[in-house]
Amino acid sequence: MHKRSNEPIVWSLFGAGGVVVAYSMPVFILITGIAVPMGIVSADVLAYDRLAGFAAGWFGKLFLLVIISLPLWQSVHRIFLSLHDFGITGGEVFFRVVLYGAALWGTLLPLYLLIGM
Amino acid sequence: MANNEKTIEIEVLRYRPEEDDKPFLQSFKVPFTDDMSVLQGVQYIKDYLDGSVSFRWSCRMAICGSCGMMINGVPKLSCKTFLREYYPGKITLEALKHFPIEKDLVIDLSDFIGKLESIKPYIVPDAPRALEEGEYLQTPRQLDRIAQFSSCINCMLCYAACPQYGLKPEYLGPAAIALLHRYNEDNRDSAKAERMQLLNAHEGVWGCTLVGYCSEVCPKDVDPAAAINRNKVNSTIDYLLRFVAPRGGN
Amino acid sequence: MSTRKPYVRPMTGWWLKNPVYIRYILRESTAVFVGIYAVILLIGLIRLSSGEAAWNGWIDAMRSPGAILFHCVALGAAVYHAITWFAVAPKVMPPLYFKGEKVPVEKLVTAQYILAGVIYLVLLGLILWS
Ligand code: SF4
Ligand code: FES
Numbered sequence: 407m408h409k410r411s412n413e414p415i416v417w418s419l420f421g422a423g424g425v426v427v428a429y430s431m432p433v434f435i436l437i438t439g440i441a442v443p444m445g446i447v448s449a450d451v452l453a454y455d456r457l458a459g460f461a462a463g464w465f466g467k468l469f470l471l472v473i474i475s476l477p478l479w480q481s482v483h484r485i486f487l488s489l490h491d492f493g494i495t496g497g498e499v500f501f502r503v504v505l506y507g508a509a510l511w512g513t514l515l516p517l518y519l520l521i522g523m
Numbered sequence: 524m525a526n527n528e529k530t531i532e533i534e535v536l537r538y539r540p541e542e543d544d545k546p547f548l549q550s551f552k553v554p555f556t557d558d559m560s561v562l563q564g565v566q567y568i569k570d571y572l573d574g575s576v577s578f579r580w581s582c583r584m585a586i587c588g589s590c591g592m593m594i595n596g597v598p599k600l601s602c603k604t605f606l607r608e609y610y611p612g613k614i615t616l617e618a619l620k621h622f623p624i625e626k627d628l629v630i631d632l633s634d635f636i637g638k639l640e641s642i643k644p645y646i647v648p649d650a651p652r653a654l655e656e657g658e659y660l661q662t663p664r665q666l667d668r669i670a671q672f673s674s675c676i677n678c679m680l681c682y683a684a685c686p687q688y689g690l691k692p693e694y695l696g697p698a699a700i701a702l703l704h705r706y707n708e709d710n711r712d713s714a715k716a717e718r719m720q721l722l723n724a725h726e727g728v729w730g731c732t733l734v735g736y737c738s739e740v741c742p743k744d745v746d747p748a749a750a751i752n753r754n755k756v757n758s759t760i761d762y763l764l765r766f767v768a769p770r771g772g773n
Numbered sequence: 774m775s776t777r778k779p780y781v782r783p784m785t786g787w788w789l790k791n792p793v794y795i796r797y798i799l800r801e802s803t804a805v806f807v808g809i810y811a812v813i814l815l816i817g818l819i820r821l822s823s824g825e826a827a828w829n830g831w832i833d834a835m836r837s838p839g840a841i842l843f844h845c846v847a848l849g850a851a852v853y854h855a856i857t858w859f860a861v862a863p864k865v866m867p868p869l870y871f872k873g874e875k876v877p878v879e880k881l882v883t884a885q886y887i888l889a890g891v892i893y894l895v896l897l898g899l900i901l902w903s
Pocket of ligand 1: 674675676677678679680681682697698701737740741742743744745746747
């Protein structure tokens with residue numbers, strides 16, 4: 407009768423992602439998307455050697471994985487729920503596979519890349 | 524009638540099941556004084572302008588929870604809202620959103636009553652307790668954990684505020700979950716495991732997307748949104764704990 | 774015979790019918806910008822892993838006016854996300870007690886703003902000066 411939902415899995419990832427976005431994403435967007443491209447700060451802060459060196463250490467790997475993957479989970483979960491809000495009630499399995507699949511891909515791919523760096 | 528009397532326009536969304544296929548607005552001019560509630564305005568309409576207008580009320584003092592309606596699109600207790608707040612503008616009244624309209628401002632609340640029953644809104648003791656064993660003791664701190672969630676008057680304003688309930692009528696909804704939480708958190712109760720099954724379901728806490736409007740409109744500061752979302756955490760712990768410490772059963 | 778015929782009102786366009794709902798939809802929409810930015814970062818990581826030339830190409834792409842415009846909007850979205858996130862967090866956390874008193878919601882929200890401010894400054898400091 408009352409079937410247990412598997413929502414806790416995606417909700418936990420959504421929650422963790424929401425925290426990461428709230429506490430860090432504005433800074434990253436400001437640096438990579440505005441300050442460096444507009445020349446407000448020197449492009450040296452995003453120099454290849456510096457970033458590659460950061461990604462070589464285990465802390466850097468973990469950090470990059472967290473700031474890429476968790477916001478994706480946060481994003482796809484909200485988008486999935488919004489579909490229903492806008493009256494799109496069909497194709498639930500399809501949208502689950504596409505959206506959560508994208509977030510899973512956005513977790514495994516960086517994991518793979520980072521291990522090799 | 525007093526000289527300082529003013530007149531306000533009240534539009535009522537009428538629906539008469541025997542005659543109408545769908546609701547329509549009917550406008551009334553209502554003389555009022557500053558101390559008159561919206562409920563008294565509707566009572567004036569029924570007594571002097573159109574006796575067929577239907578609505579629910581009882582206590583006139585924000586405690587029975589039966590006079591809720593949409594007042595200019597916002598769910599409110601009509602006995603706790605005053606006509607003067609809207610004057611010189613007009614007031615539009617509509618039955619509580621997201622519920623089927625039975626007639627005019629009267630909704631069909633059987634769905635909510637069913638949900639209320641399903642959560643076992645009463646203390647289920649561990650074992651029957653003899654009178655000579657005395658009362659159940661509760662510390663002020665234990666009371667504080669549930670006090671706020673026990674002030675619900677079942678007015679259903681929170682359901683009228685919740686788009687998720689409107690979109691998915693199977694969703695257990697704010698007040699039922701707030702009351703469920705109130706009993707689950709009670710130190711004298713022992714039916715938590717049973718109630719958790721309701722929360723863990725898709726129709727339980729997971730129907731909520733934290734719009735948060737339920738808590739804003741609640742006339743008793745119950746904060747159902749907090750009850751629901753704290754139970755997302757509880758449900759997640761419950762979900763994971765199965766793997767760590769299986770307790771058998773379902 | 775019952776003459777009951779309950780009327781169920783449609784939900785069409787509900788999200789525009791109340792300012793609270795509009796703000797809710799706005800909050801949920803931030804997810805689109807968050808998602809796109811995460812993908813941009815992911816592309817950056819792919820480029821970083823393929824060497825210096827590829828990485829510099831990514832940096833160049835970020836200089837296009839369209840990219841800068843997107844990031845300005847995305848910054849707004851991320852900040853709006855943060856504000857709304859801090860506002861509802863006290864509804865998700867179990868109540869906090871301090872010396873036997875429940876900590877008021879406003880204090881919990883302020884504490885998050887302070888924490889976020891500190892973390893933003895630390896991140897900026899690490900990125901700009903180390
Ligand atoms: S939680 Fe508040 S709004 Fe909802 S039924 Fe109870 S008193 Fe009314
Ligand atoms: S009449 Fe009882 S709550 Fe309004």
